[in-house]
Amino acid sequence: MVTRTVDLRSDTVTKPSDMMRAAMANADVDDDVLGSDPTAFRFQSEMAKVMGKEAAVFVPSGTMANLISVLVHCEVRGSEVILGDDSHIHVYENGGISTIGGVHPKTIKNNPDGTIDINQIEAAIRKPKDELCFPTTRLICLENTQANCGGRCLSAEYIDSVGVLAKKYGLKLHIDGARIFNASVALGVPVDRLVQAADSVSVCLSKGLGAPAGSVIVGSKDFITKARRLMKTLGGCMRQVGVLCAAAHVALRENVSKLQDDHRKAKFFADGLSQIEHFSTDSASVETNMVFFKILDTSRIPPERLCEILEECGVLLLPASSTSIRIVVHYQISESDVHYALTCIKNAVHQILAEKHQNKESNGAIAT
Ligand SMILES: Cc1ncc(COP(=O)(O)O)c(C=O)c1O
Ligand SMILES: C[C@@H](O)[C@H](N)C(=O)O
Numbered sequence: 001m002v003t004r005t006v007d008l009r010s011d012t013v014t015k016p017s018d019m020m021r022a023a024m025a026n027a028d029v030d031d032d033v034l035g036s037d038p039t040a041f042r043f044q045s046e047m048a049k050v051m052g053k054e055a056a057v058f059v060p061s062g063t064m065a066n067l068i069s070v071l072v073h074c075e076v077r078g079s080e081v082i083l084g085d086d087s088h089i090h091v092y093e094n095g096g097i098s099t100i101g102g103v104h105p106k107t108i109k110n111n112p113d114g115t116i117d118i119n120q121i122e123a124a125i126r127k128p129k130d131e132l133c134f135p136t137t138r139l140i141c142l143e144n145t146q147a148n149c150g151g152r153c154l155s156a157e158y159i160d161s162v163g164v165l166a167k168k169y170g171l172k173l174h175i176d177g178a179r180i181f182n183a184s185v186a187l188g189v190p191v192d193r194l195v196q197a198a199d200s201v202s203v204c205l206s207k208g209l210g211a212p213a214g215s216v217i218v219g220s221k222d223f224i225t226k227a228r229r230l231m232k233t234l235g236g237c238m239r240q241v242g243v244l245c246a247a248a249h250v251a252l253r254e255n256v257s258k259l260q261d262d263h264r265k266a267k268f269f270a271d272g273l274s275q276i277e278h279f280s281t282d283s284a285s286v287e288t289n290m291v292f293f294k295i296l297d298t299s300r301i302p303p304e305r306l307c308e309i310l311e312e313c314g315v316l317l318l319p320a321s322s323t324s325i326r327i328v329v330h331y332q333i334s335e336s337d338v339h340y341a342l343t344c345i346k347n348a349v350h351q352i353l354a355e356k357h358q359n360k361e362s363n364g365a366i367a368t
Contacts, residue, residue: 002314006337009318011179011262011289011330014210019254020247029240033232039242043249047216050252051201052192055224056216058245060236062178063093065202065215066141068234071101072226073139073172073200079103080135082124084110086148088176089141100234104135112285114146115158118165125169140166143176144183144194148320150282151266151290151328153183156194163197173197178204178215182288185259199223208259208289208330211251214244258331262289265338266329272342273327278349291327292320301352309348315341 007013016024027039040058048056059065066089070081074097081097083090085107089097097103106124108116126137140162144154159175166173175198177183184191195201200219205211217227231237238244263286270283270291278299281291295301303319310317320326329338 002312004340005314005316006333006341007316008327008329008333008341009316010328011207011210013316014330014332016212016247017210017250017254020210020212020250023246023250024243027240027242027246029242031239032241033237033239037240037242037245039249040245043242043245043252044216046249046252047203048218050191051195051203051218053195053201053218053220055221056218057224057228057231058241058248059202059215059217059231060213060238062088062176062202062204062206062215063096064231064234064236065204065217066093066174066176067096067100068227068230068236069174069200069202069217069219070097070103070139070141071230072223073174074101074103075226076136076138077102078135079138080106080126081139081141082106082108082116082121082137083141084108084114084116084143084146086110086146087141087143088147088178089143091148103139106135106137110146110149112149112152114143114149114152114154116142118158118161121162122165122169125171137169137171139172139174141174141176142198143178145179145186145288145290147179147290150285150292151179151182151288152285153186153287155187156189156196159194160197166197166199172199174199175201177201179207179288181256182208182259182263185256186263186288200227205248205251208262209248209251209255210331211248212244214248216248255331259289262329262331262333263287265289265333265335266291266327268335269327269329269338269342272338273345276346276349278353289329291329292324293327294324297323299349299353300356301349305352306345306348309351310341310344313344313348315344
């Protein structure tokens with residue numbers, strides 16, 4: 001019987017704090033479609049200010065925030081967006097920019113550090129002379145932090161250089177900033193500086209900041225007006241949305257300061273994993289709240305089996321590939337949880353290896 005749960009599947013798993021629940025219960029609300037929900041208005045104004053952009057709109061999810069942002073930038077048919085081949089928009093959003101928006105993706109391989117090579121970006125930009133046969137490049141998307149590269153941070157200098165390239169060719173720049181506050185804290189760069197070159201940013205309040213739901217798109221007033229209209233088309237406009245914005249506002253006020261500790265716990269986790277035989281963990285590459293560790297082929301430990309055994313002791317993890325597992329730390333994971341999970345992982349490895357040895361023995365016995 002599981003008496004303790006340590007949920008390391010994602011930073012989307014946090015439960016709203018008591019302060020968030022109180023804010024939700026007491027939120028001053030109104031119909032945000034017929035008019036303006038006062039709590040949503042205040043939160044959106046605060047987010048625009050914090051991110052250094054003209055305007056903001058609260059959106060039900062990060063996936064919808066990215067979809068809306070890409071579709072507003074690429075509102076002309078035959079548009080193409082340049083993005084990383086391991087980006088969330090390309091991998092985890094059901095191809096929505098194409099299936100719903102008719103936007104063509106031009107992927108470039110993500111570097112291990114989360115960037116996409118700037119020379120490859122420039123080479124991928126379509127040339128006007130080829131417009132009869134090819135889509136028209138209108139947008140470049142970056143992701144900061146870059147989740148599938150291990151939560152790696154894109155520097156302000158890199159983003160600025162992509163911004164210069166975008167302007168050179170008359171393109172727009174969107175940042176999937178689901179974890180932009182993690183990047184800001186890890187780099188020690190104010191978040192508005194980090195996204196200065198971007199025309200739009202999607203920011204998740206429901207990840208490391210711990211809100212129960214929601215994202216925000218920030219950008220110019222004109223962009224946000226178009227984004228809000230498209231959100232209505234997609235069915236994303238909500239009535240008394242202040243209930244959710246109240247929790248998101250608490251998350252913004254209370255939890256940015258906790259992110260550094262998440263990063264420290266992730267680093268501690270990575271150091272602990274690197275002590276475990278049969279695992280390969282690049283602890284040096286852990287910059288924020290994510291740790292990916294590879295299970296060496298020699299061990300022949302299937303990630304699914306490891307996750308299965310760990311679930312029995314209340315430690316929840318997700319395989320990242322056929323040979324690796326992802327750990328995501330958040331503010332509701334304690335130091336003690338980290339130690340407990342590491343102990344459970346070590347014990348699970350020993351259990352699986354013992355199982356394999358026993359199977360080998362019994363197969364050998366049958367064979368003789
Ligand atoms: C980098 C990144 N972008 C966007 C999203 C989408 O956010 P949501 O789950 O709220 O749709 C996620 C994960 O959830 C993510 O990790
Ligand atoms: C898996 C992905 O969709 C989610 N954003 C996560 O990082 O957990």
